[in-house]
Amino acid sequence: MYDINKVRDSFPILSRTVYGKPLVYLDNGATTQKPLCVLDAMREEYLNVNANVHRGVHWLSQQATDLHEAARETVRKFINARSANEVVFTRGTTESLNLVASSFTEGCMKEGDEVIVSTMEHHSNIVPWQLQAQRRGIVLKVIPMTEEGVLDLDAYRKLFTERTRLVSITHVSNVLGTVNPVKEMTRIAHEHGVSVMVDGAQSVPHFAVDVQELDCDFLAFSGHKVYGPTGVGVLYGKEAWLDRLPPYQGGGEMIGHVSFEKTTFERPPLKFEAGTPDYVATHGLAKALDYVSSLGMDNILSHEQDLTRYALRQLRTVEGIHIYGHSNGSGDAVISFNVGNIHPMDLGTLLDQLGIAVRTGHHCAQPLMDRLGVLGTVRASFGLYNTREEVDALVAGIKRVSVMF
Numbered sequence: 001m002y003d004i005n006k007v008r009d010s011f012p013i014l015s016r017t018v019y020g021k022p023l024v025y026l027d028n029g030a031t032t033q034k035p036l037c038v039l040d041a042m043r044e045e046y047l048n049v050n051a052n053v054h055r056g057v058h059w060l061s062q063q064a065t066d067l068h069e070a071a072r073e074t075v076r077k078f079i080n081a082r083s084a085n086e087v088v089f090t091r092g093t094t095e096s097l098n099l100v101a102s103s104f105t106e107g108c109m110k111e112g113d114e115v116i117v118s119t120m121e122h123h124s125n126i127v128p129w130q131l132q133a134q135r136r137g138i139v140l141k142v143i144p145m146t147e148e149g150v151l152d153l154d155a156y157r158k159l160f161t162e163r164t165r166l167v168s169i170t171h172v173s174n175v176l177g178t179v180n181p182v183k184e185m186t187r188i189a190h191e192h193g194v195s196v197m198v199d200g201a202q203s204v205p206h207f208a209v210d211v212q213e214l215d216c217d218f219l220a221f222s223g224h225k226v227y228g229p230t231g232v233g234v235l236y237g238k239e240a241w242l243d244r245l246p247p248y249q250g251g252g253e254m255i256g257h258v259s260f261e262k263t264t265f266e267r268p269p270l271k272f273e274a275g276t277p278d279y280v281a282t283h284g285l286a287k288a289l290d291y292v293s294s295l296g297m298d299n300i301l302s303h304e305q306d307l308t309r310y311a312l313r314q315l316r317t318v319e320g321i322h323i324y325g326h327s328n329g330s331g332d333a334v335i336s337f338n339v340g341n342i343h344p345m346d347l348g349t350l351l352d353q354l355g356i357a358v359r360t361g362h363h364c365a366q367p368l369m370d371r372l373g374v375l376g377t378v379r380a381s382f383g384l385y386n387t388r389e390e391v392d393a394l395v396a397g398i399k400r401v402s403v404m405f
């Protein structure tokens with residue numbers, strides 16, 4: 001296990017006050033804080049080796065290119081991809097999902113073909129498919145969720161038809177914390193000759209994700225949710241798929257040769273990386289992955305599981321609380337709840353006055369809110385630096401403000 005106090009010293013923001021109260025940051029599902037090693041590395045690059053990457057003939061450009069491509073190798077190793085060619089840098093999970101929705105539909109689907117998603121998806125894994133349904137006539141099928149907040153795998157098995165081409169599912173719910181059995185779901189999909197896209201935004205920051213072990217065809221995650229900078233994310237794709245998919249955006253970097261008669265494209269990953277990449281953010285992401293690796297993903301998982309179990313025990317002492325999911329112990333690092341008839345925004349606003357940062361609302365998962373029968377929830381989401389004392393502050397804060405209603 002790691003020294004939590006030493007870890008927290010790497011995140012100066014955690015020592016600040018809000019409204020004169022110590023900050024209790026429990027909104028890691030929205031974004032995580034950044035360690036000094038990430039911030040220092042990005043500042044250092046801008047200060048000393050800033051230049052545009054690829055094709056540069058001067059030293060600075062080569063240095064920046066080396067850092068950018070070293071970051072790609074760091075990502076490859078972190079998710080255990082076979083090749084760095086399978087690591088595409090994007091702006092984040094949303095862009096990664098839109099890229100697959102656009103290119104896979106264009107290159108591998110025809111009108112009437114089907115994509116399977118789930119009830120607990122983030123809007124970024126629903127709306128891109130709905131846009132493709134409008135534009136290209138693909139059909140969306142939805143895996144139902146049980147009352148316990150887990151996917152109905154029997155129903156999943158029955159959704160496959162001869163028109164099913166892709167399953168696109170979240171690894172972990174950003175609302176419930178439910179960990180979906182994506183390895184088994186991928187095995188089932190592959191039995192039908194169907195490919196699988198995994199939304200790893202809420203899993204990659206919290207436990208080791210091995211794309212070869214999952215055998216998924218695509219996986220997406222965001223740098224800002226794994227203690228890295230905003231503006232950078234990753235699309236992993238099996239090389240055979242990335243070779244087959246048409247480009248997502250056109251421009252510099254992604255071309256072989258351009259003429260008005262014909263343009264050829266680079267191979268993956270550059271085929272999908274049009275324009276100047278955020279080469280400083282990719283370097284920052286690599287430093288973030290090195291940081292969490294140094295703590296140990298198993299240690300982070302163990303810490304956050306302990307925190308989640310402790311928080312569930314303590315939250316259940318709050319009169320009138322309703323906690324969503326977590327019924328079968330399948331849920332990490334995220335707890336969504338409501339207290340009596342208190343509007344989640346009211347509760348969240350009052351907690352903020354106490355220095356406690358949680359998220360309220362639908363969490364970009366309105367179909368899931370509909371399934372839960374609520375407009376929104378209060379969500380506490382934990383990171384590697386949170387403590388039991390912060391859970392105690394949350395619970396005391398809820399009890400303190402609840403009496404006002």
Ligand SMILES: Cc1ncc(COP(=O)(O)O)c(CNc2co[nH]c2=O)c1O
Nearest residue numbers: 029030092093094122124174201202222
């Ligand atoms: C499961 C999941 N998928 C996709 C996304 C989109 O990631 P982005 O492209 O980096 O925005 C998020 C971000 N989740 C949240 C962002 O803010 N609050 C959240 O719960 C997520 O949690």
